[in-house]
Amino acid sequence: MSVARLTVTAVEDKRAFLALMLASWGSHSMMIDLTVYDCAELDLLGIAGKDGVFMAYASWTMRGDVALLCALHSVVPGQGAAIQLLEAVKAAARARGAVRLKAMLTNDNMPGLGFYQKCGFRFSRLHIEAIDNFRSVVPTIVRTGYMDIPIHDAIELEIAL
Numbered sequence: 421m422s423v424a425r426l427t428v429t430a431v432e433d434k435r436a437f438l439a440l441m442l443a444s445w446g447s448h449s450m451m452i453d454l455t456v457y458d459c460a461e462l463d464l465l466g467i468a469g470k471d472g473v474f475m476a477y478a479s480w481t482m483r484g485d486v487a488l489l490c491a492l493h494s495v496v497p498g499q500g501a502a503i504q505l506l507e508a509v510k511a512a513a514r515a516r517g518a519v520r521l522k523a524m525l526t527n528d529n530m531p532g533l534g535f536y537q538k539c540g541f542r543f544s545r546l547h548i549e550a551i552d553n554f555r556s557v558v559p560t561i562v563r564t565g566y567m568d569i570p571i572h573d574a575i576e577l578e579i580a581l
């Protein structure tokens with residue numbers, strides 16, 4: 421797919437993104453490597469369309485020399501926004517000294533698994549029942565996802581930077 425270069429910006433007003441997280445995930449907290457991160461407190465990059473409305477967001481942070489992609493979400497999929505945001509996160513993470521970028525997906529997320537592997541990510545860990553355990557702390561976390569598949573487990577993927 422050949423897409424126009426889009427402009428990545430730092431998003432200061434996170435309200436629309438946090439509402440999107442609440443609607444799609446049931447919380448704006450994410451668990452990566454068994455640690456909980458609140459996306460309200462993390463760096464947020466976005467790509468806005470011509471109308472100024474954001475078409476994709478990436479929420480990320482650092483832990484030691486590992487960058488963590490806590491959420492990558494396209495409001496308007498298939499326009500190249502996610503891959504361009506991913507490249508922007510990789511560049512920003514490298515600039516902060518990261519040597520790896522890690523992402524977490526739930527077991528249902530077949531599109532996400534396809535996307536990240538196409539982008540060069542490899543599986544690194546499987547956390548059986550991690551989302552069930554997280555849901556016992558945050559009961560609003562959604563119970564089913566892609567194709568109504570029940571959500572139980574977390575899959576970590578990573579890529580060298």
Ligand SMILES: CC(C)(COP(=O)(O)OP(=O)(O)OC[C@H]1O[C@@H](n2cnc3c(N)ncnc32)[C@H](O)[C@@H]1OP(=O)(O)O)[C@@H](O)C(=O)NCCC(=O)NCCS
Pocket residue numbers: 421422476490491492493494495496497498499500501502503504524525529530531532533534535538
């Ligand atoms: C996964 C997701 C971020 C992809 O967003 P997108 O904006 O559609 O992706 P892009 O348009 O940037 O696609 C970039 C490339 O990835 C490919 N791609 C997109 N979805 C894919 C999939 N399911 N499987 C394989 N490749 C995929 C595209 O074909 C494109 O490749 P190309 O340039 O060679 O054609 C989007 O589906 C999404 O927001 N899902 C819901 C949130 C989510 O699950 N995020 C991941 C966990 S945080």
